[in-house]
Amino acid sequence: xxxxPEPAQQGEDAPDIVLLAPRDGTPRPLTTTAxxxxxxxxxxxxxxxxxxxxxxxxxxxxxxxxxxxxxRREGAGTALIDPIELPDLSRVGAVLLDTEWVLHxxxxxxxxxxxxxxxxxxxxxxxxxGRLAGFERVGLGAIxxxxxxxxxxxxxxxxxxxxxxxxxxxxxxxxxxVEVLVELRDALDxxxxxxxxxxxxxxxxxxxxxxxxxxxRVDPWRRTSGIHKLRSRRQLAAVRELWGARDEIARxxxxxxxxxxxxxxxxxxxxxxxxxxxxxxxxxxxxxRANKRLVDTWFGALERARALPSEELPPISLISDAPPPPSxxxxxxxxxxxxxxxxxxxLAALSENLQVPVENLLTPDLVRRLAWEPPxxxxxxxxxxxxxxxxARPWQIELTAALLSAxxxxxxxxxxxx
Numbered sequence: 001x002x003x004x005p006e007p008a009q010q011g012e013d014a015p016d017i018v019l020l021a022p023r024d025g026t027p028r029p030l031t032t033t034a035x036x037x038x039x040x041x042x043x044x045x046x047x048x049x050x051x052x053x054x055x056x057x058x059x060x061x062x063x064x065x066x067x068x069x070x071x072r073r074e075g076a077g078t079a080l081i082d083p084i085e086l087p088d089l090s091r092v093g094a095v096l097l098d099t100e101w102v103l104h105x106x107x108x109x110x111x112x113x114x115x116x117x118x119x120x121x122x123x124x125x126x127x128x129x130g131r132l133a134g135f136e137r138v139g140l141g142a143i144x145x146x147x148x149x150x151x152x153x154x155x156x157x158x159x160x161x162x163x164x165x166x167x168x169x170x171x172x173x174x175x176x177x178v179e180v181l182v183e184l185r186d187a188l189d190x191x192x193x194x195x196x197x198x199x200x201x202x203x204x205x206x207x208x209x210x211x212x213x214x215x216x217r218v219d220p221w222r223r224t225s226g227i228h229k230l231r232s233r234r235q236l237a238a239v240r241e242l243w244g245a246r247d248e249i250a251r252x253x254x255x256x257x258x259x260x261x262x263x264x265x266x267x268x269x270x271x272x273x274x275x276x277x278x279x280x281x282x283x284x285x286x287x288x289r290a291n292k293r294l295v296d297t298w299f300g301a302l303e304r305a306r307a308l309p310s311e312e313l314p315p316i317s318l319i320s321d322a323p324p325p326p327s328x329x330x331x332x333x334x335x336x337x338x339x340x341x342x343x344x345x346x347l348a349a350l351s352e353n354l355q356v357p358v359e360n361l362l363t364p365d366l367v368r369r370l371a372w373e374p375p376x377x378x379x380x381x382x383x384x385x386x387x388x389x390x391x392a393r394p395w396q397i398e399l400t401a402a403l404l405s406a407x408x409x410x411x412x413x414x415x416x417x418x
Contacts, residue, residue, distance in 0.1 A: 016151040022175045024077050026168065029068065031085040039071075039079050040095045046073035049100040049124065051181035054109040055161040055174055062250045062257065066112040067161035072178040073099075080171060083116050084164070090117030097121045102185045104140045104177075106208050114213075123205045126181065129188040132197050132204070134355030144180060147187045152176055197356075200395040204360075207393060219318060226267040233313035234305065238270035240314055241301035249297070261291070261298070269302060322365070323372035333372070340371035342407035350399065362400055366390040370404060378408040 030036055043050065050073040054066040069089065072078040083089065101120040103109055105127040113119070130138035135146065141154045156173040163170075192198045217223070221243035230236055243257075243266060250257040265285040274280040277299040281292060291298065323329075329337035347367065351358040366387065375382040384401040392400075 016145055016149055018151045018153075019176050019179060020153075021172055022078055022179050026172045026175050027078055027080050029080045029082040029085075029166065029171070031082050033086070036081070036086055036089070036091065039076070039081070040091050042076035042079075043071070043073055043092065044095050046075035048074045049102045049182050049185060050096055051102045051178035051185075052109070052113070052118075053103065053174070053177045053181070054112050055159075056112055057160050057162040059158065059256050060160040060259070061162050062254045064112055065115055066109075068166065068174055069113070069116070069118075070174050070178045072175075072181070074182070078175050078178060080174060084162075088117055093118035100124055102126065102181050104181065107211075110208065110211075111213065120209055123209050124185050124189070124201075125205055125208060126184050126188055128204055128208075128360075129185070129192060129201055131357055131360050132201050133188055133191040133195060140177065144184055147184060148180060150180060195355075200393075203393040203395050207391075219314070222318070224266055225263040229267065230270060233310075233316060234308075235270045235273070236314045236316070237305035237308055237312075238273070238302055239266055241305045242266045242269060242298060245297050245301040249294075261294075265291070269298065273306075274299070274302065323368050326368060329372075336372050338410045339374065339408055340368065342410040343367055343371050343404055346403040346407050347400065350403065354399075362387070362392060362396055363390075366392060367404075371407070374408045378405055380405040383408070 030039060050071060053070040055068040055070075056064055057067055058064065066083050069081040069083055070078065071081070071092070081089065081092075096118075098121055100122040102124045104125070106123060106125040110120075126143065127138045127140070130143045135143055137143065137146065139154075141152045144150050144152050153173060153176070156170050159170055161170075166174075189198070192201050219240075221240045224239055224243060227236070227239060230239065242261070246257050246261045246266070249255075250260050253260075262285065265283070268283050268285050269280060272279075272283055274283065277295050280286055280299050280302070281295055286295070286298070323336075324332065326337070326340055329340065344367070347358050347361055351361055354361075369390065370383070370386055375386055380401045383405045384397050387397045387401060387404075
């Protein structure tokens with residue numbers, strides 16, 4: 001394939017139609033087992049793919065559970081399910097197991113759907129399809145407008161979906177998220193087919209279905225925003241203890257940790273190293289009423305960090321098998337830097353030619369690892385084996401193995417004139 005056709009832009013010249021309400025009206029959330037049984041009957045009698053979405057309360061709640069599940073299928077209409085009242089939706093999952101699920105940004109919703117017993121057997125991700133088809137903006141609202149000429153209101157995407165009862169306008173917003181998802185799927189499927197990319201997408205969708213749950217992070221406290229400013233192991237210990245104390249409270253109350261104590265306050269306390277609880281309260285970000293009530297908890301965490309023997313302090317950084325940051329390669333390993341530069345250049349040209357984002361051609365981490373520690377044999381076959389071992393799909397390997405093989409032996413720089 002030398003170049004990709006322009007992505008389909010069905011809605012480009014059509015006036016936008018604003019969707020204000022679902023075509024069948026906004027349903028009320030299902031809350032009883034009898035209602036769920038009736039939904040299963042309707043879904044089983046429906047036809048074609050099923051559109052699915054879920055709403056969480058990120059930024060408000062500790063958990064990433066679903067607080068609303070939206071489903072639409074031809075012949076069954078749209079249903080909204082309250083998974084607080086109906087926490088086991090495995091019956092729905094079983095009814096839909098052999099049906100293609102259509103989600104937008106599926107990796108965001110699949111974990112919380114799995115928690116309630118819903119796991120797809122087949123999948124079509126409209127966000128990922130949009131990326132592969134060459135669309136620059138792939139948010140649901142943007143791509144629905146671009147492809148279908150329809151305008152979706154997206155004003156409640158960051159709402160606290162744990163709210164009960166859910167406001168009517170939120171329910172309308174949620175129902176509209178699945179209203180035209182199957183139509184969008186069909187248009188994107190046609191675009192991918194026209195561009196010769198349908199098999200690529202199928203492999204990506206299958207990988208999403210088969211993906212294992214994410215492993216727990218090692219030292220999750222190291223993701224505290226601003227931690228890069230700290231320079232001592234004792235300060236890192238303070239962050240770890242404060243993060244742990246905050247996490248325990250947040251988990252128990254089911255409140256987002258940042259609403260208990262902002263990351264900025266954690267870093268400020270670790271940096272200031274207050275000697276008394278009063279000193280801690282003098283730090284501006286600790287001046288609120290809630291922190292005054294919890295001052296003994298926060299200061300106790302700092303005291304624990306201060307009392308740790310040196311051998312129990314956390315290291316400045318974790319031991320990792322990942323390559324160092326590429327910015328250090330030129331001085332440390334110039335040959336690896338040259339390999340990475342050549343690989344990136346080749347992938348960038350391929351990305352432009354195929355109208356596929358470079359990060360969808362191969363994950364940046366896999367490219368860095370290959371350039372840092374290439375196989376002894378730089379042949380295309382050896383490179384393909386490394387890519388396969390790193391999780392690349394067959395379509396990605398077919399497109400990139402040869403150019404990466406060449407990049408592992410970049411031409412030497414021309415000698416300077418004497």
